[in-house]
Amino acid sequence: xxxxxxxxxxxxxxxxxxxxxxxxxxxxxxxxxxxxxxxxxxxxxxxxxxxxxxxxxxxxxxxxxxxxxxxxxxxxxxxxxxxxxxxxxxxxxxxxxxxxxxxxxxxxxxxxxxxxxxxxxxxxxxxxxxxxxxxxxxxxxxxxxxxxxx
Numbered sequence: 001x002x003x004x005x006x007x008x009x010x011x012x013x014x015x016x017x018x019x020x021x022x023x024x025x026x027x028x029x030x031x032x033x034x035x036x037x038x039x040x041x042x043x044x045x046x047x048x049x050x051x052x053x054x055x056x057x058x059x060x061x062x063x064x065x066x067x068x069x070x071x072x073x074x075x076x077x078x079x080x081x082x083x084x085x086x087x088x089x090x091x092x093x094x095x096x097x098x099x100x101x102x103x104x105x106x107x108x109x110x111x112x113x114x115x116x117x118x119x120x121x122x123x124x125x126x127x128x129x130x131x132x133x134x135x136x137x138x139x140x141x142x143x144x145x146x147x148x149x150x
Contacts, residue, residue: 005081005135011051014055
């Protein structure tokens, strides 16, 4: 597997209002709020994309329902690792399965254009293997649109 860079880091929150108070109000981060409640910025130095991801959305993304399964640890964070192209996401996912990791889902393309496969680490974090076209455009000197990594 050839990880090129970290695509995003997001905290996962069961209480988006409390998280907004910390990250936006107290820390003063200029996070863009999407209509669905996801907060993010691609302009914080040292991080390609930082997000505050509501737990209901994480559950929907991983399991197709808004409730996190009770038999799984509730995640506190998500980290996505970028690979070279969309086709490589499933190749990487298959490599993980061959090493006895259980995926939450195989590679799929999200409505915003990112191709991602996810698993849950032993620490409980959601780990994504990702190809986000906007992140590659950003590396080549063009700017992504709002919420481009999500």
